[in-house]
Amino acid sequence: MKKILKVIGLIVLILICGMTLLQVTYKNKGESSYTGSVSKGKLYNSYLMPYSGKNFSYFSPMSYYAMGNAYVHSKLYHTLLSSYKVCEHTCPDIKFKLMECANKKGGKMLIHRTHQTGLSVDFMTPLIKNGKQKRLYDHMGLGHYLLEFDDRGRLSLDKNVTIDFETLAKHIISLDDAARKNGLYIKKVIWKIELKDELFATNTGKLLKKRGIYFAKALGPEINALHDDHYHIDFALISK
Numbered sequence: 001m002k003k004i005l006k007v008i009g010l011i012v013l014i015l016i017c018g019m020t021l022l023q024v025t026y027k028n029k030g031e032s033s034y035t036g037s038v039s040k041g042k043l044y045n046s047y048l049m050p051y052s053g054k055n056f057s058y059f060s061p062m063s064y065y066a067m068g069n070a071y072v073h074s075k076l077y078h079t080l081l082s083s084y085k086v087c088e089h090t091c092p093d094i095k096f097k098l099m100e101c102a103n104k105k106g107g108k109m110l111i112h113r114t115h116q117t118g119l120s121v122d123f124m125t126p127l128i129k130n131g132k133q134k135r136l137y138d139h140m141g142l143g144h145y146l147l148e149f150d151d152r153g154r155l156s157l158d159k160n161v162t163i164d165f166e167t168l169a170k171h172i173i174s175l176d177d178a179a180r181k182n183g184l185y186i187k188k189v190i191w192k193i194e195l196k197d198e199l200f201a202t203n204t205g206k207l208l209k210k211r212g213i214y215f216a217k218a219l220g221p222e223i224n225a226l227h228d229d230h231y232h233i234d235f236a237l238i239s240k
Ligand SMILES: [Zn+2]
Pocket: 112, 115, 120, 121, 122, 232, 233
């Protein structure tokens, strides 16, 4: 029995090393394209997001290296990087976390119904405690998707930690601006229905609301409950 476990462990290790090598040696070049839709699609010549930058990082080494889930369409790659650049000035003290993107060739992904064309991204919800960014929960990896918040945006594990709605609004505005400069637009934001009022009540949230970006108006209970620790955004090509 011990021997079998050892062999299985070794095979898993080899697979993880092999997958990691694929991401580490990957080179972004040219332009991406896709076929199909976010819920049934394929991505060609994808771009791999950097694991980290000045004010952002990817949320899970497992998701990035072993699962290869940090690929996006080239237009979205440029959009995400330029939005983070803007946030260096609009949210100077905030470190952002990028969550799951897409597989290298698009298509189905574990735990997601969409994310199939490289134009969908999950962003980790920024948190705040006593006026300062709270980053303790940013390091939970895939377990972060399980965090829960009440309808006022307070974390169930610690009610003094709340969603930083102002920063969230600033980030979405920077994404909207950057998307337009890169031939994309925000097609849909999936964000827990009960938390929309809090988001649109902040100073920047009011500006965000004026832009008329489409936020899902009704969600099934499971999908709704999931979209509080992160916000999901579907982008689309302006010309399509
Ligand atoms: Zn998503």
